[in-house]
Amino acid sequence: MKLQQLRYIWEVTRHNLNVSATAQSLYTSQPGISKQIRLLEDELGVEIFARSGKHLTRVTPAGQAIIDLAGQVLRTAENIKQVAQEHSDERRGSLSIATTHTQARYALPPVIREFTRKYPDVALHMQQGTPKQIAQMVSEGLADFAICTESLELFNDLVLLPCYRWNRCVLVPDDHPLAKLEELTLEALAEYPLVTYVFGFTGRSQLDDAFRAKNLTPNVVLTAADADVIKTYVRLGLGVGIVAHMAVDPESDTGLIALDAGHLFESSTTKIGIRRGTFMRSYMYDFVQGFAPHLDRDIVEAALAVGPRHEQELFEDIDLPMR
DSSP: OOHHHHHHHHHHHHTTTOHHHHHHHHTSOHHHHHHHHHHHHHHHTSOSEEEETTEEEEEOHHHHHHHHHHHHHHHHHHHHHHHHHHHHOTTOEEEEEEEOHHIIIIISHHHHHHHHHHOTTEEEEEEEOOHHHHHHHHHTTSOSEEEESSSGGGOTTEEEEEEEEEOEEEEEETTOGGGGOSSOOHHHHTTSEEEEEOTTSTTHHHHHHHHHHTTOOOEEEEEESOHHHHHHHHHTTSOEEEEEGGGOOTTTOTTEEEEEOTTTSOOEEEEEEEETTOOOOHHHHHHHHHHOTTOOHHHHHHHHHSOTTGGGGGGTTOOOOBO
């Protein structure tokens, strides 16, 4: 059994059993991958993949168990490399962050600016996607950190570190009737078409829950994953915008008025998700604390050490900052 063979069956699964696509991603040949998979199956005495002719059709039950263990072996091998790099040069390496547009555009820039100043030899990679995609990237070892609000709880192999709380504001043009109200209400919002986040993005679930609790049906006419896109369509008169408060920039958001909506919706919590078993290099701890100062090395190590989901008990007495 070779590490390369385990990598092949892991990658083939990630590429939906498409051996050709797997070969392209690994810069090798399709026959070479097929041969190594067959050799591994012969050695183990079981089929990992069911076949129809030359095509892989599904993963067998035994194959799924083997692939799961292969993923653990590959992650352990990567941790071994990280340990060696940490001891050879603790200020050199790479860090991959998977996050949403809102975090990348509004929350992360000052953190990344300071991090790159302190660690100029650490290559920083940022990937964007839906919260579920982000969490899956980290779960599969394709990124080191997932930073978002939704969906992290769906993956049991992620340690969740609460970073800060936030709420929403309503964006309207300067002359909009809502800007003239003494107090903004959900009933008033429900009278206008709304432009807000796609479900599953940036605390959208709390927004829907608030309307539902009042037996109101919001007229959502456009959804987007990007707060800047939402602002564009509010300016065009398509509707009233609801965005994260952090996504409002008084200097650049000319022509729009931000109305506080913190009293209308439950606050949301942005978290960092880290795959359990990840070897944390020194600069990774520094990045986490730069993003959330209360998450020092001791508490992150404690969270990584406890059993699944018990890390939440470590944060019960922490008053998270509001952004």
